[in-house]
Amino acid sequence: MAVKSERKANGGCMRSIFKKISIVFLVFLLVFSTGFEVEADGGGMVTITVIVSESLESDSGLEEAVDVRVKKVEEVDGTTIVIYDKTIVTDHFATFEGVPVGGSCTITGGTAPGYVAPELVKLELTKFKGNFNRTVNLVYERSEEGIPVSGIEIDKTDMTLLEGRKGTITASVIPENASIQNVEWTSNNTDVAVVSEKGEVTAVLASEDKVEITAKVVDTTTSEGKEFSATCTVTVKRIGEVLNPEPIHAIVGEVVKLPDIVEVELNDGTTEYVDVNWIGAYTVGEEQVIQYDKANEDGSSYILTGEIEGTDYTASLEIYVTGEPVLSVESVDFVDALDGSVSIGSVSVFTGQTTTIGMNIEPDNADIEPLEWKWSYEPVDENNSTVATVAGVTAGDSAAEVDFAVTILGVAPGKATLYVEKLDGTVLDSCLVNVALDPTITDPAYIAATTTDSPEPVDQFESKEDVYIRCYNLPAGEYYVKVEEQGSQVPLGETNETDENENNDRIVVGAEDAEVIFNLYEATGFKDSTKNSKSYFVSMSKNPEYPSGDDADGIPNTFMDNFKITSPVPTGFIVVDVHEDGYSPISQEFYESYKIFKIDENGDIVMDENGDPVVEEIDEIDVILGREIKDKTAEETQYSDYLNPGYETDPTLPKYTDEAKLIGHVNANGKVTWEEPKEVLKIGGYILLIELPKGYASNLDAVNPESEDGELLKEVHITRNNTVIRTIEVFK
Known part of the structure; x- marks a missing residue:
């Protein structure tokens, strides 16, 4: 199959004996509105070169190296997300590669003895497509007279050591950029304890006599040669x-x-x-x-x-x-979580998200508790020590012939190899985990899922035939392409090296091609995902193994983006009925413990003669359908998460936050009157919650018996055309 592409030059229950109320409501979900979109800049990366010098005209750097830091953050739904944060120690030049396009970043220089540090620099990252370079000068002002010392501090004033052991005292000259930083260390009794020029104390002999370890700095920037010192008292004991x-x-x-x-x-x-x-x-x-x-x-x-x-x-x-011996695990095989017959050697996940791999063991009734999980990391940022972690191990899907499900959490960009070992260090199996920044909070770099009409990144399509991939400034060559389903490592479709007519169908990028666009379905023939709520992941690489990391020029070995295929306007039903004790309407008793403030005609809270707010009973309750909350599981999400914090003291304010997308009112006759939705109910995951009087609970946190994945009753997945039925049981 030949793949057509376009090129342009230069150019993401309890069940209780107490009273029970069944609530079932009916609402037609044919909604139409604009939906929610996140504006994204064009794909690309910035390379920032920082020059450290005494002046703009200087060709030489500083006498001592300083910390240079580049940091980029973004505000997403009120949360500060660190997009890039890297520190390089240098005395002249520092190159920061892979800073995402869009917004701005800050550049700061650390302190240097004898210099006044430059102020923070804010660099606007111009919205270009592709890659570009920026240069920033950090100019340090040397003090000709010298910056005088004003004092010295140590991190401890007393310390006890056992004979033969060591301890460290850390000294700091004040201010940090004082011209003189040389610290002299002395012990007043070297028979008992000695100290090195770095402040490391060695306990020599136990004694009742205490030893004074002194840190001293002499300020030679002045003619007086003023001395500053600090002392730590050391006691040496013996076992x-x-x-x-x-x-x-x-x-x-x-x-x-x-x-x-x-x-x-x-x-x-x-x-x-x-x-x-x-x-x-x-x-x-x-x-x-x-x-x-x-x-x-x-x-x-x-x-x-x-x-x-x-x-x-x-x-x-x-x-x-x-006791009798127990079986030990002799072999482990990492497999696809949805198909235990498929062994896997790698998996991909975004930062802050999880993926699941299967694990089969032999013998199948062996005890896995003694197994040990170990990692080797290759983070993108040297400041990150952890790339991924094992978030949990649970029973696998027996129908898929998977013994255990291992959940992996992406922590920071990079790659990590997960090893499962016996206690004696024997490695039973390993899996490479590739972790990338979530493209929903970072601009797509190099490749982006788009349409033929617009270069803007698209995160949701109506059909797979609509998905086009735009490539920006890729290195010239022939690229393999594959499409995977989130949570599965079996490709839904991929390019072949040659087809039956021996025509190469890999994507060809020429040396002069600043932009290449191709239809993803034509290139890979990828199949539909098994679940509408799952994301599709597209990967491009010159290597059919799709390796992680960067090449010698700092260009990723594998380019990735993700998207969903769902209708933007869902149709269907959510069916709910309202009953108490099986059939009778809700009684007033249900509302007796629920109070709200009384409001006058001007919208002010009515006060009694004692100056306290007047409260009144309500005769209806709310049911809300809210969007899933980032960083919270369904079980952790509660009705209060959608309440406006100011509503309790000022009921004139909106009762709910913008995340409550559909609001209904349940009256005593069991009918639900729905307000107009704030916006279109997009296809995806929602949380169903009910407003309850004090002393009542519901079964929404129970497992939905009709769910194949063990989801809770409160979890609602809106697809293109579906009917959702829920019965909410409320207990006193």
């Missing part, structure tokens, strides 16, 4: 006896958590807890553990020896093991 911990009793196969500290008696009669490392133990996270596969035949205990850090002392721990 007299190790008090061994109590014996531990365990069963065969149990992962035994070991104490990380033991109590010791010191030479002055006091006791203290000290760190201990148990020989032969395994480290899981920050804990020391051990596991025994059998008990001693004579019933005796296992004995562990622990080394006390920094000393020659040891501790002893007895562990008595009983």
